[in-house]
């Protein structure tokens with residue numbers, strides 16, 4: 715059976731540049747937490763934008779529950795079950811927590827009250843601060859709000875772009891625990907992370923992208939133990955091998 719999210723050989727980039735993503739294949743299943751790592755500029759964030767519809771792929775497929783949504787508008791892809799937490803500007807600082815959460819439910823306004831109650835039950839910190847402007851939250855709390863906003867749309871698939879960027883180690887660990895719990899609760903979660911070793915430690919599977927292409931994938935533990943990957947993420951050099959491997963091969 716194919717995965718809930720199945721991305722096949724997508725190609726795309728920015729109008730101004732050559733293709734940044736040159737052929738990327740990813741999958742995430744219900745209950746699975748999947749991490750995407752790779753060097754700076756490998757095209758990880760661009761790949762997420764191509765999946766979410768913020769950029770239009772020039773080739774390839776993006777399937778959610780079997781339906782190909784590649785090239786559709788972000789709202790249509792959201793309706794197909796995708797939630798996306800971008801790396802930056804993922805909350806509205808001038809709005810209250812409640813107003814931010816309501817923004818996450820814009821396309822299903824009639825469900826707002828019920829979804830708000832769910833969000834407050836799940837995140838008591840947000841309930842406590844519901845009337846407070848989001849800009850007053852700490853970095854970690856902002857990321858919780860951004861994730862909670864995405865969950866307001868009841869996604870089947872959740873994409874997260876570097877959720878722990880700029881957080882303290884403690885806040886990062888708490889956020890990873892939250893993301894793990896969201897996946898285990900029955901959502902397919904795909905996250906791009908710089909914090910490679912810690913993200914691998916909470917993930918089921920991982921992909922390594924290099925220069926816009928799949929470089930390696932496999933169970934997260936195997937990827938974390940791969941000597942090439944350890945060199946790559948401990949600041950050493952890795953020899954870029956053409957083609958695509960499975961960890962442990």
Ligand SMILES: Nc1ncnc2c1ncn2[C@@H]1O[C@H](COP(=O)(O)OP(=O)(O)OP(=O)(O)O)[C@@H](O)[C@H]1O
Pocket residue numbers: 728730731734752753754755756757758759760761908
């Ligand atoms: N808005 C943009 N317009 C043109 N080029 C861009 C834009 N955003 C990113 N790029 C370029 O695309 C390439 C890949 O960037 P991308 O952000 O996808 O990489 P990444 O793997 O997520 O790396 P990082 O970890 O540094 O965010 C880089 O060369 C970058 O300069």
